[in-house]
Amino acid sequence: MFGANVLIKVKHQCTFISVLVPLDFSSDLFHHIRCTKDEKECKDSTSLPIAACLILETLVEMNLLAVKGKDPSDLQNDIRTKLNELDGGESQMVEKSDETDAKLNVTPFTLEVFERLSVHFSSWLLDVLKHVCEWLAEWIWGRKYNFLHNVKDERVPSFLVESEKRDFVDAGLLLNAGYISVLRQERDVDLIISLDFSEGDPFLTVKTAAELCKNLNIPFTEVDVPSEDSTTPKDFYVFEGHEKAPSVIHIPLFNTVNCGADKVEEWRGKYSTFQLSYSAEMIDDLLEVAGKNITNNKEKLVKEIRKIIGT
Structure with missing residues (x-):
């Protein structure tokens, strides 16, 4: 799923709105590789054995x-x-990893x-x-030529x-939302409207942002969400700002109001991250x-915006 955040900045009686659309990453990728118990089918197809x-x-x-x-490290040890089971107990990769070793040896371990x-x-x-992994191992993620280099x-x-x-x-790798980019001091942000379209925990992005900040x-x-709301979220949350911290309005895409209390998981499953195509009806x-x-919360949104701009 994609997530979006709307930034509202109040300065000199002007309102600035920016929409940020980050990408959600998921290990569901391999759910879309057809698995088979017959190793012979693997030679000329996109199938892989279940074990692989x-x-x-x-x-x-x-x-x-x-x-x-x-x-x-836990996942390395699980692998x-x-x-070891695949090798009949004769695998050479039986030595356990601790956290430090695991972080340092991810690439060679993967290969x-x-x-x-x-x-x-x-x-x-x-x-x-x-x-692909060998290529990625030599690629420095996010490193680009600086077009401002030596500009006078x-x-x-x-x-x-x-x-x-x-x-x-x-942003998708960092925390699946663009909070950090809009929280630069120069932007003087007063209110962030977070329309969260993430798969899984609908509060993970805002909680991770709070921890990272x-x-x-x-x-x-401060972000305080009842544990039960992770699976059955409401449709409108306000995390009040303080001093220089902006307020955050957080609206999970699928919630108990627009989907029904017992239908949230069903809707999440229907629109998963790697749903490759949508029918006209699904759209x-x-x-x-x-x-x-938005329509259900119009008055609440207007109220919070007016509170910020002081009218």
């Missing part, structure tokens, strides 16, 4: 954890166990897993995935012209549900 699919799915989850700076799988399974798909203009801050390359972080000493509102249904989040 399970290992590859865990491998994706492990890499995503590492990208987000989290501990991937080792699966490979080694493909080597081990290649011993058992012959599939062009497996070869393609291996080569006093209006351009010095730190923007010093380096030939600059590193960028995709705390670690980076960026003013952000109409989705637009109707999303539209209700």
Whole structure:
């Protein structure tokens, strides 16, 4: 699913609105590779044995954890166990990882897993995935040429012209929402309207943003959500700002109001991240549900905006 955040900035009696659309990542990718118990089917098709699919799915989850700076050691050890079972107890990858080792060795570990799988399974798909990983291992994520390098203009801050390359972080990899980019001090943000379309926990983005901002000493509102609301969210939440921290209005796409209390999970499953195509009927249904989040909360939205701009 895609997520969107609307930034409202109040300055000199003007309102500035910016829409940010980040991408959600999920290990569901390998659910769309057809698995089979017959290894012979793997040679000339997009099929992989179930054992390989399970290992590859865990491998994706492990890499995503590492990208987000989290501990991937448990998943590494899980992969080792699966490979050991596959090798009949003779796998050379039986040594357990701790958090430090796991974070440092993600790339070589990933490539080694493909080597081990290649011993058992012959599939062009497996070869393609291996080569993609080898290519990614040499690619520095987000590093781009700095077009401002050595620009002679006093209006351009010095730190923007010093380096030939600059590193960028995709919002989808960081926390699946563009909070950090809109919270730069120069933007003087007063209110963020978060239309959350993420798959899974509808509060993960805003809670992660709060945690990240705390670690980076960026003013952000306190986020306190009842645990049961993660599976049955309401359609409107306000996290009040304080001092320099902006207020956040958070609206989960699928909620108990527009879907019904017992239909939220059904709607989430229907519009999963890797749903590759939507019928006209599905598009109409989705637009109707999303539209209700605004029409049902029009008065609340106006009230909060007026509170911010002081009218």
